[in-house]
Amino acid sequence: MEEKGKENSIAAMAACYQKFDPAAYLQYNYTPPRADFTRKDSIVPWKLACLHRAFTEGDVSGELLVDIGSGPTFYQVMSGCEVFNKLILTDFLEINRQELRRWLQDEGGCSLDWTPYLEHVCKLEGRRSSAWPEKATRLRQVVSDILPVDVHCSQPVAPDSLPSTGADCLVSCFCLESVSPDLPAFTRALGHIGKLLRPGGHLMLIGALGESYYFGGPGVRIPVVPLNEAQVCESLRETGYTLIRLEVYTLPQDMRVGVDDVTGVFFAKFCGLGSCG
């Protein structure tokens, strides 16, 4: 696609996000039936277990974890916040960065109660679920910044907002495929964020399989690049990552609730350029 065509399709995607509604998005995806902690086949325990294992199996370490496209959610950093002393959250929209600040400042007015997620991750760590306030305090302590980000820019965050050595670990959930107009743009965005990672750092990528759209609010239909596992791995290989593990979850029929047409979710752990470790 010509340069002008790429710019137009990325601008069209950005326009879709101007009506994104964090509260609705959280309601659609982070409350039952999708977020049902009592169901063994629910996606929440599966995803939180993938993240817990990936952050605690011994090969991930360092100082700085950066979450790309955080949106209004925290589940994706509830395990990582125990491993890293510095955590930077990022999003394209100020309305999402405000939602993150509201929870971090603990002054009420948040759109979702993250307690069940904190309790579940405490249990994964072998702690009592009643230890969730300590985990909430830890998370609030380690978040050092909430930055604007645009994965379609060759420099996705402002210069000098990260150490020159890069982040030790990146996590990104349901972002790249949900903001890219097509697969080449998805792959380019992967390359852009890869430059934020130090050599040998790790990338945890969580995303939708087979999804072509989702609702980011009432009537806010946002196009998604439909991906399969092979495309995810090929895009990551093209951008120089080494696959450590890929896990796939197929959404039960009753979790297909009309807010999107996702058929599955993948969890992938990668190591960036240079020796893994």
Ligand SMILES: C[S@@+](CC[C@H](N)C(=O)[O-])C[C@H]1O[C@@H](n2cnc3c(N)ncnc32)[C@H](O)[C@@H]1O
């Ligand atoms: C589907 S949401 C994912 C939110 C969250 N990570 C989660 O796991 O639910 C996609 C996010 O990407 C953000 N976004 C939109 N355009 C972006 C861009 N060009 N670069 C980075 N993030 C973008 C949106 O603001 C939104 O928060």
Ligand SMILES: O=S(=O)(c1ccc2c(c1)CN[C@@H](CF)C2)N1CCSCC1
């Ligand atoms: O996997 S989810 O069902 C989920 C969570 C978020 C999303 C989707 C699916 C699919 N559409 C995406 C659009 F970008 C957003 N899930 C919701 C409960 S908590 C763990 C994540």
